[in-house]
Amino acid sequence: xxxxxxxxxxxxxxxxxxxxxxxxxxxxxxxxxxxxxxxxxxxxxxxxxxxxxxxxxxxxxxxxxx
Numbered sequence: 001x002x003x004x005x006x007x008x009x010x011x012x013x014x015x016x017x018x019x020x021x022x023x024x025x026x027x028x029x030x031x032x033x034x035x036x037x038x039x040x041x042x043x044x045x046x047x048x049x050x051x052x053x054x055x056x057x058x059x060x061x062x063x064x065x066x
Contacts, residue, residue, distance in 0.1 A: 014063045021055040 028051075032038045041047075 014059060017059050017062075018056070021052065021059070024055075025052055 028042075032042045
């Protein structure tokens with residue numbers, strides 16, 4: 001059942017985009033564990049958190065604008 005005014009295609013696109021953002025962050029986490037210098041850099045700078053916040057904000061702005 002869908003809510004009134006809901007658009008299943010748009011909702012699916014948003015979910016796919018959010019899943020891609022989460023997969024990117026998890027991939028960077030694995031990569032940073034394999035590269036010692038990158039792990040030290042990411043532990044000092046909250047790059048992954050910033051990426052998640054910016055990515056989520058971009059998805060919300062994109063989905064509301066469409």
